[in-house]
Amino acid sequence: MTAHEPPASTSPRCPTHQRVAVATCTRCGTFLCGECTELLGEVAYCASCAALLGPQHGPIPLRLLGVSGLVLLGMLSTLAAFFPFLPASFAIPRWVLLGVSGALGLWVPTQELRRIDRGQGPRRARPIARCTRWLAAVNLFFFLLSLAWGAWLIRAM
Known part of the structure; x- marks a missing residue:
């Protein structure tokens, strides 16, 4: 050297x-x-x-996480309707929140599950997408129930 x-x-x-x-x-x-x-x-x-x-x-897509949060907010708004001690003051009507979160909660996770099945999305997002879809279906059920309740109230008047 x-x-x-x-x-x-x-x-x-x-x-x-x-x-x-x-x-x-x-x-x-x-x-x-x-x-x-x-x-x-x-x-x-x-x-x-x-x-x-x-x-x-x-990473888990942010749009899936955002829609999951929106669906959970819809679930909390439903709980607030049945329990008077929970705060029910949201800036938008509960039925709108349930309808929007239910529709987006079915559409976005379904798209993400299709991406995962094609190998274009992270596999670890699958449980979140499935859970979000299930909770969104519950939100849509309560949305339709609130529409039926509103229609019944209008006819009763």
Whole structure:
């Protein structure tokens, strides 16, 4: 070794770019530099493993989480109608909230389940989508019940 040569580095290197590795592929164990690192969710993969796994391990879509929250809000508004000690002051009428959350709660999760079945969505979103659809059906039931109740009240007057 001459005086002008740098000491050999003992840190792992990316096989593609010969740079110091900043991550390791979770699936195959390949050392990755910053340029080669593919993140699926918060997990590092090499390009070939990321292509193999696809979006099936990605984050749960925000639209599914948002609709799930809307459906839960509809459920809470229904509970508020039956229990006088729960606050019932919502800015929009309860029947509108039940109808909108019920319709969106059936449509969005169904689309997400189709994406999952095609391998384009994260598999871990399946239980959330199924639960949201079920609760949305309950919301739609209460929506239709409130419409029937309203029609009965109008005829009774």
